[in-house]
Amino acid sequence: MGKSRSLRRIEDTTMWERFTGSVSKIGHSISSRIAFAGNLAVFSLSTIFWLIAKGPRRETLTSCFYNIGVLSIPVVMLTGTFIGMVLAVQTYPPFKAVGLETHIGAAINLSLVKELGPVLAATMLAGRVGSSIAAELGTMRVTEQIDALASMGVNPIHYLVVPRFLSCLILIPGLTLFADLLGVVGGAFYSIKLLNVDWSYYWEWSRYAVTMYDIFAGMFKTVFFGAAIALICCHQGFHCGAGAEGVGKAATSSFVISFVSILFLDLLLGIFLDHFQVVLTGARSGGVV
Amino acid sequence: MTTSKPDKAPQLETRPYPFPKFEGREPVQGDSDTRHIEGSVFVDKGGTKKVLRRRSPLLRLDNLSVIFNDNQVLRDINLKIRRGETIAVIGESGCGKTVLLKNMIGLIAPATGRVLFNGRDLFTLSDKELTETRSHYGFVFQMAALFDSMTISENVAFPLSQHRRTMKRSEITARVEYLLEEVGLNPQIVWDKTPAEISGGMRKRVGFARALAMEPDLMLYDEPTTGLDPIMSDVINELMINARDNRRVAGVLVTHDIKSAIKVANRIVMLYPHSRLAPDEPQIIFDGTPEEIIQSTDPRVAQFIRGEARDRFREA
Numbered sequence: 001m002g003k004s005r006s007l008r009r010i011e012d013t014t015m016w017e018r019f020t021g022s023v024s025k026i027g028h029s030i031s032s033r034i035a036f037a038g039n040l041a042v043f044s045l046s047t048i049f050w051l052i053a054k055g056p057r058r059e060t061l062t063s064c065f066y067n068i069g070v071l072s073i074p075v076v077m078l079t080g081t082f083i084g085m086v087l088a089v090q091t092y093p094p095f096k097a098v099g100l101e102t103h104i105g106a107a108i109n110l111s112l113v114k115e116l117g118p119v120l121a122a123t124m125l126a127g128r129v130g131s132s133i134a135a136e137l138g139t140m141r142v143t144e145q146i147d148a149l150a151s152m153g154v155n156p157i158h159y160l161v162v163p164r165f166l167s168c169l170i171l172i173p174g175l176t177l178f179a180d181l182l183g184v185v186g187g188a189f190y191s192i193k194l195l196n197v198d199w200s201y202y203w204e205w206s207r208y209a210v211t212m213y214d215i216f217a218g219m220f221k222t223v224f225f226g227a228a229i230a231l232i233c234c235h236q237g238f239h240c241g242a243g244a245e246g247v248g249k250a251a252t253s254s255f256v257i258s259f260v261s262i263l264f265l266d267l268l269l270g271i272f273l274d275h276f277q278v279v280l281t282g283a284r285s286g287g288v289v
Numbered sequence: 290m291t292t293s294k295p296d297k298a299p300q301l302e303t304r305p306y307p308f309p310k311f312e313g314r315e316p317v318q319g320d321s322d323t324r325h326i327e328g329s330v331f332v333d334k335g336g337t338k339k340v341l342r343r344r345s346p347l348l349r350l351d352n353l354s355v356i357f358n359d360n361q362v363l364r365d366i367n368l369k370i371r372r373g374e375t376i377a378v379i380g381e382s383g384c385g386k387t388v389l390l391k392n393m394i395g396l397i398a399p400a401t402g403r404v405l406f407n408g409r410d411l412f413t414l415s416d417k418e419l420t421e422t423r424s425h426y427g428f429v430f431q432m433a434a435l436f437d438s439m440t441i442s443e444n445v446a447f448p449l450s451q452h453r454r455t456m457k458r459s460e461i462t463a464r465v466e467y468l469l470e471e472v473g474l475n476p477q478i479v480w481d482k483t484p485a486e487i488s489g490g491m492r493k494r495v496g497f498a499r500a501l502a503m504e505p506d507l508m509l510y511d512e513p514t515t516g517l518d519p520i521m522s523d524v525i526n527e528l529m530i531n532a533r534d535n536r537r538v539a540g541v542l543v544t545h546d547i548k549s550a551i552k553v554a555n556r557i558v559m560l561y562p563h564s565r566l567a568p569d570e571p572q573i574i575f576d577g578t579p580e581e582i583i584q585s586t587d588p589r590v591a592q593f594i595r596g597e598a599r600d601r602f603r604e605a
Contacts, residue, residue, distance in 0.1 A: 046416075049416075053417075143432060143434060143437075144430050144431075144432065144434040145434050145435075145436055145437075147391070147396055147428075147430070147434065148428065148430060148434035148435075148436075150394075150396055150420075150423065151394055151396065151423055151426060151428035151509075152423065152424065152428075152447065152448045152451065152499075152503070153420050153421060153422070153423040153424030153425075153426075153448070153451070153452060153503075154420070154448075154451050155416065155420050
């Protein structure tokens with residue numbers, strides 16, 4: 001039995017509404033992401049403007065240096081040590097299988113200095129410092145402390161964001177250096193003392209594989225990681241939703257967005273630095289391995 | 290900034306303001322032209338130094354409308370606040386009182402309309418100019434909004450340390466001590482405490498002292514008596530009256546507390562929720578003196594003043 005015209009119209013309308021509803025949701029999702037990117041760009045430019053125009057005050061910078069730099073040293077060193085040792089554990093068997101166990105120093109140290117040291121130091125910074133920045137600024141937003149700053153004629157971006165941004169930017173290369181150093185020590189300790197790899201070959205192959213350019217490349221990347229972490233986490237804190245739930249979401253999303261950005265930047269900068277090395281020296285590092 | 294603890298015991302009795310006023314304010318960074326500012330010193334054609342006194346309103350809102358997403362909160366608000374006058378803005382929750390207050394200081398941008406402070410539109414100013422202009426305001430927040438990473442003395446000293454770079458530490462300490470005493474707090478007791486260590490009423494007083502620190506031209510009070518016991522509420526009322534009468538500061542008080550509005554304000558303005566207005570009806574449904582509002586025949590005003598639920602038992 002055929003359906004009446006009016007019933008068919010209702011069914012058609014419902015399907016059409018579902019379709020337009022889905023399109024609308026996709027459009028809304030895309031536009032909100034574009035708006036987020038635009039908002040973050042304006043926030044970043046404003047931070048750079050205030051950094052250049054006025055610079056941070058010494059007392060705000062000192063406390064940020066302490067919280068972001070000094071208090072992060074132990075956790076970064078611990079992470080570096082364990083990663084160095086884990087790399088030794090994982091690289092030894094395949095290298096041993098082909099009789100190249102004396103080369104593991106090159107593999108461990110090159111991957112530490114170029115990739116794992118910078119990325120792990122940045123990840124630890126995003127986890128330990130970034131979430132804390134987002135939660136602190138988010139709480140200040142929720143309790144109207146940011147509005148209070150603005151109402152007293154103090155620009156919140158200048159007072160709160162600039163010192164955190166500058167601290168992350170300046171201190172992350174140093175933290176990475178700590179992670180690298182302890183990673184090298186951890187990897188060497190495990191390889192030489194526990195896996196009985198000949199120490200002279202271990203260091204000789206390492207010295208041969210790791211160039212100054214590799215150390216520079218690792219440090220160079222961290223500056224971008226530090227800037228991204230500070231801007232993303234401060235932005236999340238500044239635009240935090242209402243109440244405890246809003247602060248919790250800001251802390252979580254700040255880490256997730258920072259982490260994804262670190263990996264994305266790592267890929268882009270890795271490709272750029274690789275090509276730059278070829279242009280500069282005519283060869284890529286690590287060929288010995 | 291760190292301030293040193295005062296040695297003397299506090300003296301809580303009223304006494305004349307012992308510091309030179311920030312009259313003829315120091316030109317602040319980013320504000321090249323201070324001629325518009327009340328109290329600015331200028332030299333007339335005859336070479337005589339004069340202090341600027343103006344008859345124009347201190348704050349003027351012209352056709353102000355605010356829309357959040359698709360939700361219109363304020364529509365065509367027109368309001369003038371004269372120097373030395375305190376007005377109370379009353380109205381039920383969600384009618385846009387706090388939004389209006391934040392518009393007045395440029396914390397929320399309107400969809401349309403202007404906010405003129407001393408004749409300058411806040412939303413056409415550069416970041417630096419806006420930041421400087423805000424130093425002429427004092428804002429008392431509903432929950433005080435004290436910085437919890439600082440002590441009480443550091444909170445009160447904060448605006449001075451940010452804007453009065455030439456002030457010595459001892460001068461700032463003396464002013465902070467005076468301000469704490471002015472709001473009825475014992476500096477000896479609260480000096481090194483953090484906001485978490487003092488009561489809600491004391492936090493409001495500290496917020497009040499911090500707002501007064503810059504000797505503002507306009508004080509904005511966002512429900513300052515909410516959550517306080519009746520005695521502490523009256524203390525806050527007295528502080529607002531003191532600011533109005535002794536310091537000659539203009540004020541805008543946003544409140545639900547009718548008793549407080551009647552006691553403190555020279556003029557009362559009632560806002561009505563936009564969603565319940567007729568299309569062409571103005572959102573300010575009452576603008577008059579405290580005496581007039583008590584005798585108002587408008588049923589909506591009378592219902593609010595008497596606090597009657599009537600048809601509002603169920604939300605629309």
